[in-house]
Amino acid sequence: MAKMREAEPVVEIGEMTAAVSRERVQKLSRDRRRVIGFNSLSLLLFVLLWEGSSRLLHSVFFPGPLVVSRTFVVLLVEGDIQGYTLPYHAYVSLYRVLLGFGAACLTAIPLGIILGLWRPVYFGTRVVSEPLRFIPPLAWIPMAILFFSGLGRYVFLIWVGVFFPLFILTMNGVSTASPTFVDVARVLGASRSFIALRIIIPNALPQIVGAMRAVMSPAWMCIVAAEMVAAELVGLGQLINNYATLLRMDIVIVGMISIGILGLLLNEAFMAVERTLFRYRQEVKV
Amino acid sequence: MLEYRNVHKSFDAGAGPLPVIKDFTMTIREGEFIVLLGPSGCGKSTLLRITAGLEPTSMGEVLIGGRPPDLRRRHRLGFVFQEPALMPWRDLVSNVTLGLEIRGVPKAERERQAGELLGLLGLKGFERYYPHQVSGGMKHRVAIARAYIVDPIILLMDEPFVALDAQTRESLQRDLQDLWQRRKKTVIFVTHNLEEAILIGTRIVVLSSRPATVLLDCKVELPMPRDPVSREFVALRQELRGLLV
Ligand SMILES: Nc1ncnc2c1ncn2[C@@H]1O[C@H](COP(=O)(O)OP(=O)(O)OP(=O)(O)O)[C@@H](O)[C@H]1O
């Protein structure tokens, strides 16, 4: 160790930067290994706890991980009683979620930006927007059943659940622009549209994308609720609901886990996008 | 010409009005290099903001060439704010070129000028760095480049050199001197450093503590470059110190 220290000062600049980047790569892979290690450990712990408690409870309504994974494989390969496989159920739900989510993004983000730039309008309409915001998406189900059918109904319910949180988070992101940024631009003669497009929106972008990631979870909540009340055969919510009535808790749990895993994957995808898009932000602590 | 006529400013920050500037009257001719001194919190930054048109006066008026400041008219104004306020999503070059972008200067030309200025300010090689990757003093230098690049007629600088080491500070003082002598800009420069004030100013204005009134307004006739150990220099510094403590 001491010898290496002594040798350092004679290292060439090129070698030094190479050493720095090598060191960084090593640190990154070390960190990554550690994260993967800890996650494997917590997964293992979770599975053990589950297995243990299911044995302790000893009930057909609480199958352990072994039974559930067997069901999982069966659903994956052979499908359920009607012959729909798990990936198909997942695909159908995911498709609905993404459509509703897309509709919410297309409406809530522009509106959030506009009202964030123009707060008086928001404050002037709060008497309407606030009560609407507090109606739980599930309360919209009767309306959705009456006025929509099929895909439209799902999209509507997801939209209802996602629109308000996304709108509010976007608006708050827009109005947190540092006043000095705006002053800098104003002194240089920037127009209002320049300030909006080149200062305020780029400043809010990390918060907006973060909000999109955050609302994925209410989006899943809505799709499962919506599928449970509909009289269709496919979708993860439908799978859960249909087999709950048959008391097939193993299938119910497979449905639950599938939703969780899809949520995890979507979240990771969003985080990857955020990491590449917003490199300029100091690294978020893992 | 830059004129302040009986400018009053008070803020309303909850517990009643807070008078910050009281009856400030002053005429600044083109090409003067004003150094503004005064205790912390006395209203120096506020005065600069009023000059730029970022803040209205409570009473009285500011006239730039006979007209009140109007941000929409794009007076060629350079403002170096007290904090660097670099936009984190822009690299150093794009932070510097902001003013040219606003004026619609083509990209290649913008980048050429920014590269030149960054080189002058000792930031060569850091053009594509992002603000979070450079030091505090480097950020301040970028903020200075951002103000210089529009070739301002009036340059407002709010403690621009505080975060710098003595050497960089001296070199930037020299550059500012050069710029001012070559282009005859009007400069208002806020600092807490008495040496710096006497080294670069042609006129020193000392403000009282809040609400700010003018304690001293004197021309500095010493020839440039100034010698910090000359008798006149030392005498003036003593006088300023006496006023400020
Ligand atoms: N927007 C504002 N609202 C309320 N009070 C303000 C506002 N801006 C400044 N002030 C007050 O005005 C006074 C002068 O502030 P200013 O920033 O001009 O001081 P300064 O002379 O630049 O001080 P420093 O040397 O510490 O930078 C302070 O007491 C401050 O609290």
Ligand SMILES: [Mg+2]
């Ligand atoms: Mg200040």
